[in-house]
Amino acid sequence: MAGTAGAAVAAARHDGMLGGPPQTFTGAVPWQEGAADAPPGVSGTDFIFFTSAERAFIEAAVDRLIPPDPVGPGAVEAGVPFFLDHQLAGQFGQGQHYFLAGPWSKGTPQQGYQSRFSPAQLYRAAIPAIEKYVAATFNGAAFSKLAAADQDKVLKGLESGAINLDGGVDSATFFAMLLQNTREGYLSDPIYGGNKDMAAWKMIGFPGAHYDYKEWVTRHGERVPYPPVGFKGRPGWTER
């Protein structure tokens, strides 16, 4: 009769929460009606992290990393700047999944992210440093106003680490993160704000967030005909 199953279940959990004492279950596997591990999607259309100058840089940069072409949409069209904005404003931006204390040695690529900056701090420090470099190199112009070829030249200089930035920012580290985050925004589930209309999935033929493909395990060489679906569905769920 109870809303939660498993009466006389004597307890809860030890789920890695700091300071939470380990607890013991008896009776039945605990289960709470209506509870779910829902992914933390974003809503609205407003930018909440980037300043207008930062946004202008990001829109110009990501559209050179993934430019629009006949095969698929560009990164701006796919909503990547909005995705980046909300990721940097949230737990990812704060580096909650990173060890950010020292020592800050240079490290090898295999050792992963070595910066003292959280991702939000890295973007915040790197973009003005890049704009400063661009202004000094291209007669005071902003990155977004450069010709595509010059933008590519700057991005390549960042990628190789050849460009030295002020403010203790390692240009190659920032480029690597920007490229990775741009891919994530382009290809991740639309609930996070990028991959608008699942266009990236349509482009590569990915059917999306299906639980499994059990019924396809023995069907080799066939194309899975499912239209892509995200965590929150697809147009076919609502079309009147």
Added chain:
Amino acid sequence: MGRFAPPLLGLAAAASLGLATWAADQGPALPSLPAHPLGAVTPAGLLAEIIPDGAQNAEQLRRGQALTIAGDCMSCHIRDGGQPFAGGLGLNTPFGVIYSANITPDANTGIGAWTNEQFYRAMHEGVGAHGENLYPAFPYPWFSRASRADDEAIFAYLKTLPAVKYVPPANHLPFPLNIRFMVKGWNLLFFRPHDVQADAGQSAEWNHGAEIVSGLGHCGGCHTPLNFFGAAKSDQALQGGDVDNWVAPNLTANARTGLGAWSVDDISEYLRTGRNARASAGGSMAEVVSYSTSLMSDQDRRAIAVYLKSQTASPDRAPGTPDPGAMRRGGAIYSDACASCHLENGVGQPRFFPPLGHDAMLQQADPTGLEHLILAGGRVGPTATRPSPLIMPSFAWKLTDDEVADVSTFIRNSWGNQAAPVDASKVRTLRRRLGLQATHYTANSGDQG
């Protein structure tokens, strides 16, 4: 552990002694382990304890134990996190919340100081120890069919259980329902106490089934529709009712919505294991199976099945025709959100993921049960034979009210099912009633902050 000192206890003691000896031989002492915290017995474990031959009144206590199981006393007389039979579970009736009583032998807060006569009056007339009227959420209209000897056996058995000092919360009933005297009027109108009359024209098995189903088992408490006053409509016995935002399905021989397509073996297996090739016990029925029917004897379960199979089919109503748009959208949602377990053709994995075609539960006139299951998820009641409590996840965070309605309409009208379309506004109301407008994260969602 057990009140009757089961032989296993001795074995465990010997084993831990052996461990201590072994540890002593290993040089430096191991840090001492804290005492095992599980002094408590699980509710089902308590009910399944074997009453040894040597116990006083062993025969009467065993009868009392079997009748307590048949009456499913545990499901209501335990609250989440509470002790068996200490009560305190809030029953959501259409009239307000009524809390179950402490029926452990505690002298002050339970029934330890009651007499046989007082217990009999409670069971038979719905009157408490001090002459006060009990609310019919306590199913005395059914319990009144138990004999005086049965009630004495139940009382004797309950008195052997661990006493728990606990006072359940006060009921939340609006005026004038909070005046117990009002129940007298209800009793005059709707309550017909009587002992079971055997039907000589039927088999002993059928009569035994009738005794359980319409007596202590009080199946009609949920499976018979209630009238405006919360009394069972006797002319629609076992044709299905609603309870606590779930639907207790039709148990008559109706082929579409009842047990018409189920065999006696199907019903027995369902009652024993919580599952069969057609369905799984969820909602309130999960607890009925865990605490009552799975602990019954095979003869009891078979008798129930034989009796239920003899019920005349309820009249069938022509279901409405579903809107093709709802079917198309619902089919798309089904394929993406449901088919990974229940498969595209709805055949599922019998006994694990219930098949959905020709399904009685899905075709109930009232779709609340299906809506509830999709919104909140569900858990199959664990039993000794099927101990894994399989879970269907909650979709409240994923599907909108329109989407729940469309996929419900699709499921209710596919693979041989035919039932009235589902209305999104009903889903909205249910979502609000279940408090699921916002996402509720599980206890393990550590990274959700």
